[in-house]
Amino acid sequence: MTALLELKNLKTHFMKKKANIPAVDGVDLTIQKGETVALVGESGSGKSITSLSIMRLIPSPPGKIVDGQILFNGQDLVTLTDDQMCKIRGNDISMIFQEPMTSLNPVLTIGEQIIEVLMYHQKLNKSQARTKAVEMLELVGFSRAKALVDEYPHRLSGGMRQRVMIAIAMSCNPKLLIADEPTTALDVTIQAQILDLMKDLSKKYDTSILLITHDLGVVSEVADKVVVMYCGQVVEEAMVEDLFDEPLHPYTIGLMGSIPSLDDDLDRLQSIEGNVPPPEHFPQGCRFAPRCPHAFDKCRSALPALMDVEGGSRKVRCFLHGDKEATS
Amino acid sequence: MSQVNPEISQKELELNPNLMEKPDTLTKIFIRKFMKNKLAVVGAIFLLAIVLISILAPIISPHPYDQQNLLAKLQPPSADYWLGTDRYGRDIFTRLIYGGRVSLLVAFGSVLGAIVIGITVGALAGYFGGIVDAVLMRFVDVIISIPSIFLLITIVTIFGSSLQNLIIVFALTSWTGTARLVRGEFLSLRSREFVLASKTVGTKSYKIIFTHILPNAMGPIIVAATLLVGGVILSEAALSYLGLGIQPPTASWGNMLQDAQNYTVMLTAPWYPFFPGFLILLTVLSVNFIGDGLRDALDPKTLE
Numbered sequence: 001m002t003a004l005l006e007l008k009n010l011k012t013h014f015m016k017k018k019a020n021i022p023a024v025d026g027v028d029l030t031i032q033k034g035e036t037v038a039l040v041g042e043s044g045s046g047k048s049i050t051s052l053s054i055m056r057l058i059p060s061p062p063g064k065i066v067d068g069q070i071l072f073n074g075q076d077l078v079t080l081t082d083d084q085m086c087k088i089r090g091n092d093i094s095m096i097f098q099e100p101m102t103s104l105n106p107v108l109t110i111g112e113q114i115i116e117v118l119m120y121h122q123k124l125n126k127s128q129a130r131t132k133a134v135e136m137l138e139l140v141g142f143s144r145a146k147a148l149v150d151e152y153p154h155r156l157s158g159g160m161r162q163r164v165m166i167a168i169a170m171s172c173n174p175k176l177l178i179a180d181e182p183t184t185a186l187d188v189t190i191q192a193q194i195l196d197l198m199k200d201l202s203k204k205y206d207t208s209i210l211l212i213t214h215d216l217g218v219v220s221e222v223a224d225k226v227v228v229m230y231c232g233q234v235v236e237e238a239m240v241e242d243l244f245d246e247p248l249h250p251y252t253i254g255l256m257g258s259i260p261s262l263d264d265d266l267d268r269l270q271s272i273e274g275n276v277p278p279p280e281h282f283p284q285g286c287r288f289a290p291r292c293p294h295a296f297d298k299c300r301s302a303l304p305a306l307m308d309v310e311g312g313s314r315k316v317r318c319f320l321h322g323d324k325e326a327t328s
Numbered sequence: 329m330s331q332v333n334p335e336i337s338q339k340e341l342e343l344n345p346n347l348m349e350k351p352d353t354l355t356k357i358f359i360r361k362f363m364k365n366k367l368a369v370v371g372a373i374f375l376l377a378i379v380l381i382s383i384l385a386p387i388i389s390p391h392p393y394d395q396q397n398l399l400a401k402l403q404p405p406s407a408d409y410w411l412g413t414d415r416y417g418r419d420i421f422t423r424l425i426y427g428g429r430v431s432l433l434v435a436f437g438s439v440l441g442a443i444v445i446g447i448t449v450g451a452l453a454g455y456f457g458g459i460v461d462a463v464l465m466r467f468v469d470v471i472i473s474i475p476s477i478f479l480l481i482t483i484v485t486i487f488g489s490s491l492q493n494l495i496i497v498f499a500l501t502s503w504t505g506t507a508r509l510v511r512g513e514f515l516s517l518r519s520r521e522f523v524l525a526s527k528t529v530g531t532k533s534y535k536i537i538f539t540h541i542l543p544n545a546m547g548p549i550i551v552a553a554t555l556l557v558g559g560v561i562l563s564e565a566a567l568s569y570l571g572l573g574i575q576p577p578t579a580s581w582g583n584m585l586q587d588a589q590n591y592t593v594m595l596t597a598p599w600y601p602f603f604p605g606f607l608i609l610l611t612v613l614s615v616n617f618i619g620d621g622l623r624d625a626l627d628p629k630t631l632e
Contacts, residue, residue: 057527061458090529103525107543107627116539117529168529 003071004208005031005054005176010068012046012053015061021279023049025232026068028306031176036202036209038223038240040216040255044276046232047212051178054210055095056085073175091121094169098181100161104153110137111149114168121172136167140197159190163197170201177202178210183218195222216259220244228252231276231287234306238314248309248316250292286319294320361625368621371614378611382428389422394577402597412599414587420603427579427604432611434494434580435560441499443553446506451537453507454514465511468504476501480563484572494567494574498560506552513545547623554619558612565608581608 012024024046031037039047052058053065056077070077072093077085097103105113114133118124124132130149137145140163153161162182169177179198183191199222202209211223219226219240226243228236228251236249247253254272274291277283283290289299298319306317363369381388390410397417405412411420453464483497517523518541526540565582567573569589574580576587581604588594588601 055528057524086530086532088530089527090531095525095528097521097525099521102521105522105526105540105544107546108540113526116531116535120530165525168525 003030004033004035004073005029005210006069006071007050007054008069008071010050010053010070011066012049012058012063013066014063019280022232022282023063023279024053027229027232027234029227029234029237031208031210033175034202034206034208035224036199036211036222037225037227038211038213038219039227039229040213040219041229042214042255042276044278045229047214047229048180049232050229051095051180051210051212054178055089055093056080056082057089087121090117090169090174091172092174093176093178094172094174095178095180096162096165096169096182098184100158100165100185103165104161106153109150109152110156110164113164114149114171117168117171132171133167136171137164139170139201140164140167141193158186159193162186162190162194166194166197166201170205170207173205174207176208176210178212180212181214182211184213184215191218198222216255228255231282232279233287233317234315235288235317236315237306238316242310242314248314248321249288249318250294250320251288254291286317358625362621365617365621365624367617371617371621374610374614375618378428378607379432381425382432385422385425385429389419389425391419391422393422393426393579394418402593402600404597405599411603412597414584414600415590415593420584420600423579423584424581424603424607427581427584428607430491430574430578430580431561431564431582431608433491434498434564434574435557437495438498438502438560439553439556441495442503442556443506443549445499446503446552447510447542447549449503450507450510450512451514451542454511455518455533455537455541457515457518461511464507468507471501472504477566480567481570481572484567489567489572489575491574494564498563502556502560502563506549506556509548509552510545513548514541517541517544546626550623550626551619554615557615561608561612 007027007029010024010027010029011022014021014023027046027050029037029039029050039050041047049058049063054070054072054077056065058065065078068078072088077088080088104110111130111133114136115126115129118129118132119126122129122132133149134145137148142148142160142163153164156164177198182198183194186194195218198209201207209222211218213219223240226236226238226240227234228243228249230251236243236247236252238248243252244256247256251272254270257270258272260269272291273293277287277290283300284303285301286292286295286299286304289295292299296319302319304317304319306315307321308314309316309321362372385393390408395418397413399417400409400413401415401417403409403413403417409419409421411424414420414423449464449468453461479501480497483500484493487493487497514537523536523540526536531540561581564573564580565585568580568582569586571586573582573586576583584604585601585608588597588604593600
């Protein structure tokens with residue numbers, strides 16, 4: 001397997017008047033061809049900023065990729081010009097969002113929104129693009145796709161709109177699909193349909209998926225590999241079975257513990273004590289130390305490195321595991 | 329083509345029965361929605377009639393527009409002079425329909441120009457923000473802070489008051505409101521999710537500005553444009569009143585009104601100021617009604 005996308009020490013900072021806010025602070029991430037990687041973490045952990053950095057769509061100013069590489073098929077996206085990025089967006093990497101209700105343009109028909117992408121990237125003429133648009137809508141499960149192309153988004157339900165978004169995103173057979181909490185705004189039955197659809201399509205076209213979510217249920221359903229983020233850093237990376245069998249990082253253990261379960265008869269849900277610290281107040285040592293039940297002195301003074309454990313099959317950023325000598 | 333899950337869409341169709349009907353073509357929907365607004369339809373018919381009559385003026389008019397007949401000055405409406413005569417015995421009806429050519433041309437021409445400039449400046453400022461926004465908006469502030477009537481007078485005095493000059497001058501002095509309006513719309517629209525979504529599929533900035541954001545801002549722009557049409561017709565009348573508008577013997581509604589602004593004329597021939605004034609009123613009113621109708625008809629969110 002060859003790596004399709006490789007983030008190396010990616011740092012995206014926001015320059016505010018008073019402080020430099022490290023929203024993404026040294027993220028390493030590898031996505032293989034055809035693989036589905038889930039990026040998990042609480043709100044504010046830097047998941048979405050990581051994905052927008054890959055698209056090079058960080059609002060700038062104040063945001064800026066200050067360090068690191070984003071290797072896509074061996075090409076560093078950080079060094080590309082905006083024009084070159086436009087050719088990659090939608091064609092090689094595309095993205096779907098959390099809010100299907102607002103991510104379609106209300107004044108353009110669904111057809112127009114797909115056709116535009118096809119005409120730009122695939123250099124199709126209008127009638128070819130229209131035929132292809134109908135095909136794409138059929139592919140995502142609409143039976144009356146021919147009529148749907150002339151429909152405006154407001155006539156569709158949330159689940160239907162999210163399928164239209166997937167149709168747009170997949171229309172040029174991208175190699176990587178970034179899905180930023182694609183099912184959060186949908187109800188449970190529709191969630192399952194959307195996840196199935198994404199899984200089917202990725203298998204069919206060998207598309208890699210970077211799935212950003214805070215829903216561990218979704219992760220167990222579709223992901224091959226899981227990357228857990230906390231405070232702009234990767235704290236744990238493992239194959240999905242390993243992670244659910246035995247989470248290593250105390251933060252991951254905490255996340256797992258906060259999933260409500262029908263089997264356990266608990267009065268209160270477990271939660272992780274405290275809140276995610278704001279980026280300008282990151283602690284000195286391990287960023288999870290203030291909330292960690294296992295923290296000891298070293299955790300508060302030194303930042304642990306992301307270490308290989310279990311023979312290199314998974315990684316964790318914690319002094320409790322792996323080579324005890326390794327520090328950053 | 330394989331379908332991933334055909335029964336889902338079947339189910340959704342049942343839940344959402346209005347999706348079963350075949351959607352009408354966009355033009356049909358537009359016409360149907362416009363027709364619903366009776367005032368707009370009346371306004372459109374009236375404006376269309378005025379435009380047609382103005383275009384066909386030489387054929388319709390019973391007299392040449394500059395033929396004076398001092399023996400028949402300030403005549404009341406009669407079979408010969410349908411709307412009476414002015415101070416030089418010229419036929420008011422003839423001058424009104426010739427004046428319509430000038431007034432409408434000035435109004436629509438300069439509003440078109442003003443809207444184009446306003447949209448461009450406002451869109452660039454609102455979309456790109458930051459330094460672009462600061463520079464363009466300070467420029468707008470400067471233009472606004474110059475009293476436009478003095479600017480109009482100065483430019484017209486220097487370059488003369490030909491039809492083209494008037495159009496250019498009005499366009500150059502009346503785009504600022506539109507620019508501010510468009511900037512505001514763009515500021516709020518550019519952070520909407522669908523704009524980010526269209527960026528993620530590689531859409532270029534100019535395309536996002538003109539095909540994605542601008543149509544969303546069309547409602548307020550159309551209303552602003554219709555208000556401007558009224559404003560320009562009135563400004564032209566004001567300039568004519570100062571003797572700087574369209575010069576006689578060429579007729580415009582403004583300079584006819586100005587010609588009638590005379591105590592004796594108003595008393596002895598009240599129909600003379602009445603007709604051009606009334607025509608300006610009706611025209612501005614119907615343009616405003618049409619604007620309302622267009623705004624509703626172009627908004628896809630009010631399909632039915």
